[in-house]
Amino acid sequence: MTKKIFSKPQAVIGLILIMIVIICAIFAPVIAPNSPDQIDPSLKYLKADGDYPLGTDQLGRCELSRLIYGARYAIGMSIPMLLILGILGLIIGTFSVCAGEKMDRIITFICDVFISFPSLITAIAVISVLGNGIQNIAVAVVISMWAWFARTVRSYAATEMGKEYITAARISGCSTVSLIFRHLIPNILPQCIVYMSTGVASAIIMISSFSFLGLGLPQGTAEWGAMMNEARTGLYGHPEMLVYPGICIFVTTAGFNLFGEALRDALTSEGGI
Amino acid sequence: MLLEIKELSVKVKSSGVKVVNGINLSVDEGEPLLILGQSGSGKTMICRTLFGLTNRYNFDVSGQIFFEGKDIMSADAKKRRKLYGSDIALIPQNPMTSFDPSCKLGNQLAETYRIHNKSSVKAAQNAVFEAMHRAGLEQCKAIWSSYPYMLSGGMLQRAAVAAAIINHPKLIIADEPTTALDAEHRIAVTNLLKGLCGSAAVIMITHDFAVADRFGGYAYIMKNGVFVEQGNIEKIIAAPENEYTKELLNAALLI
């Protein structure tokens, strides 16, 4: 399985991109040449040189350092969020399938209601209730996306529960709890992981969309979307400030999408999905 | 000689298995011909090769197929398309999946006519009705405007026959035309195809000895890509020579 994944160049490229971003996020203080938040108006819009490899922004902050620290927000927020979403989806999805028809209908209905909102809108609504803050963004994204995860896991679980080996296990006296943990979850887990890995990209784009709109994170945060929001005024004079953060978002999401896709291909060819 | 197949071989690239292994076959005008064999014996592959449905990524094809003396394997796609549906027609294996499900049946039949004949919509419709009539379909107007899912397998197979004869072909190839049908329709369709012989040569590909017996004509028994026995079908059924043919016949009797 792993061999199969890594025989594909797109998986390797994806993983390399992901690793680069993760390393940037973890070792940001070591890698970054300057402090990302050091404001010095006298240094504004410096050309790239030894001290400031990508120059400085409108407040004289080191652009490269800010980009590197930005990886912390992208990775540090999206991955925990996806873990929460994945676990929540697994619990609700399997519960929905296993808890009887009535419960299943109720949960499906609630999911339908949540899915009726485009996720960006739900998240905006939640932010409007909770106010700004990193945790609040996380909560907003989880609330806006959980229904998709729950519904997807539910469909995986429902397919799996219809298979003969589950019936066989039931007949041979396997209890529901052990059925879920021994058979159901291990069998749907790979599909769920693939779904999660493609969800990371959309979570990253959503987070940066938020901060671009000025929602969620405080002004001046070294987050890619927020940086673009601040660089808007420099559209004529300093367009490079708009280009860099976008490339970072693009590289990160491309990494996760490429890897997720290779994962799905490997799984599909194994007859997993 | 209408159709002549010379040393035709088809190899599956991925596994290296030769599903058709150097077969020779010829058909005269208006003559019935049978190819008998179990599933996997390669008989459908002959038919696919003839219609150019074997893509070169998956299959290695060698040998020659002559239609009216011209090699159609080396002809370009455009020339071949002119033959398909007009001079050479196919009656497909599974009529239920062979029609575009979102297109009215009449339009699909008329399309077959209009590709090969310059004609008005009205003339095409008349040609379709006439072909349907010859294929034993009544209520032509109702069938014209129905979608494939509205009709039974037997009716669809008759519609496929109508599509095959609409351009008065010289050669009709029926690839297991009865397999997807129930017993009653099986007999009717076989009789229908038998009735077409004379006006066209009909190659009947089947695994069913009952169908073969009813259809009659010269038969080839096929196993693992080669012809193991050939001769008149009545003779073969009465006195099979090859061991494999005997097995097949015994199995057919047991069922």
Next chain:
Amino acid sequence: MKKYFIKRFASTIPVLIGVTVLCFILMTMSGKDPALAAAIRSNSAGDTILVDSLREEMGLDKPLPTRYFLWLKGLLKGDMGKSVVTYHSITDDIKTFFPVTFQLVIMAMGWMIIIVFSIAILCARFHGKMFDHIVRVLTIGGICLPVFWLGFMLLLLFAVRLSIFSVVPKAGISGYILPSFALAFPSACGAIRVMRSSLLSEISSDYAAYARTRGLSEWQIIVRHGFKNSLPPVITLFGQYLGYMLAGSAVAEKVFSLNGVGTYLVSCVVSGDSSAAAACIVIIATVFVITNLAADVINRLICPWMVREIND
């Protein structure tokens, strides 16, 4: 057929009720007292009598269920109250902002249909060729493009460098060309992939092979038969993307300085105007539900044999 449509319509009603309930809950939960907010706005926060009378005027002293029904009634009548921030009628606000967003999303949908149909058909026709490979790579990349970044890059290229379009929004269609393209492109990349694989599976199906034996060319098979049959998953996706683009318009509007519902919604959220925000959200969600319904109905009409479970 009729029965299916009635059932499908009926199934959206509970969902819509759920949507309004959820919106209402979010609105009341937002913690900000609309009456107080209004009082602060008019610089009389300390005036408790005023706040109480405002509260009464807004019906905030009634129990929650009653308030919900009052709110719903207002919503259905088109009377959503006054914005506590701008003091304009919310309905009027939405009437001025919605056409902008609507035009933007409709044009984006137009881009999407043009791009997706043409590229996917070419991919299917030239499957495995250079063109197909290039499109595959480009679409993987395209999905990852954030709308706002793409928007800025388009502005930089076409407005700043080439001066074809103006950076300041222009009245009329030309002002929407860039924003709608930026909005449509990432979604279109996703849709191209879906349609390409759907088309490929159609042209490798039984009926396509049979059509080949009847003398149809590859183009004829794709255009006359494969295309129509490959549509259902694409139309379902379009229905969803329409809703996403409606939400994503907030981003595109900000990049291109358009004043649409998205901008309005964000400004409502920022300024704590929860009733106006709730009104926008209900409208967007309703449109989303309706487009999904429309996608199902269209699918049913082009592919009448499709037997689909209602809650699927």
